[in-house]
Amino acid sequence: MILAFWSDKGGTGKSTLATTTAKALGLPIVDLDPQGDAARWCKRAGHACTTLSNESWETVKDILSRLATEAADVVVDCPPGHDPRSLSGAALARLAVLVAGDGDSDLVALGRGLEYLKRLKGAGNPGLAVAVALNKVNPHTILGRQAVEGLRRAAGEKGYRFLGAVGNRVSIRQSFGLGVSAIATGGAGAHEMRGVVGAIRDILSSEVQQ
Numbered sequence: 001m002i003l004a005f006w007s008d009k010g011g012t013g014k015s016t017l018a019t020t021t022a023k024a025l026g027l028p029i030v031d032l033d034p035q036g037d038a039a040r041w042c043k044r045a046g047h048a049c050t051t052l053s054n055e056s057w058e059t060v061k062d063i064l065s066r067l068a069t070e071a072a073d074v075v076v077d078c079p080p081g082h083d084p085r086s087l088s089g090a091a092l093a094r095l096a097v098l099v100a101g102d103g104d105s106d107l108v109a110l111g112r113g114l115e116y117l118k119r120l121k122g123a124g125n126p127g128l129a130v131a132v133a134l135n136k137v138n139p140h141t142i143l144g145r146q147a148v149e150g151l152r153r154a155a156g157e158k159g160y161r162f163l164g165a166v167g168n169r170v171s172i173r174q175s176f177g178l179g180v181s182a183i184a185t186g187g188a189g190a191h192e193m194r195g196v197v198g199a200i201r202d203i204l205s206s207e208v209q210q
Ligand SMILES: Nc1ncnc2c1ncn2[C@@H]1O[C@H](COP(=O)(O)OP(=O)(O)OP(=O)(O)O)[C@@H](O)[C@H]1O
Pocket: 009, 010, 011, 012, 013, 014, 015, 016, 017, 033, 035, 037, 078, 079, 080, 135, 136, 166, 167, 168, 169, 170, 172, 173, 174, 176, 177
């Protein structure tokens, strides 16, 4: 089954959260993004990774369809955007994690992203669970606080689970470049990441029990 990390906007932290989650939950990664950020992290970290960015669209669809029906979970790191290729991981996922910052354009993109995922649910993936994580958020600013509180409040009504917020942390930026887990670095960033990954783990285990 597929656990997809996706956002309509670039640079929000999809690959960072995807690799951190994959490492913490012991799951292999499929990198759909031609930028190959997750694949480079995996190479440095010695983590299992399949790169599909050079494959034809038909091959990508075939492989993702197979992964979606297998019992074992796999983390899929999607490229940004809402074209069919970018959304293909989420289109077949059991859980799609949307990653967003707290800026105005981030939150607008997040709203668009939630709409696209709602459409995917209505177009062949009714079981899709949707979750939102805030990343690179400063909780001491008004914007950061409003984003966290607003997203937490709207979760039930909008049909997503709120996973929590991760700050803009030097340790997290470094861990990605060095090929280690953001959780392994210790400090506040690791604590926040652990919270987000723990919430993902809870969703995955509750979905399995249903
Ligand atoms: N919480 C964080 N604190 C500090 N830096 C971060 C954090 N999360 C991600 N970054 C950094 O921000 C940059 C973008 O992160 P990342 O590549 O994970 O985003 P992305 O959404 O996958 O980007 P793209 O849309 O290009 O695929 C990277 O340099 C990464 O190290």
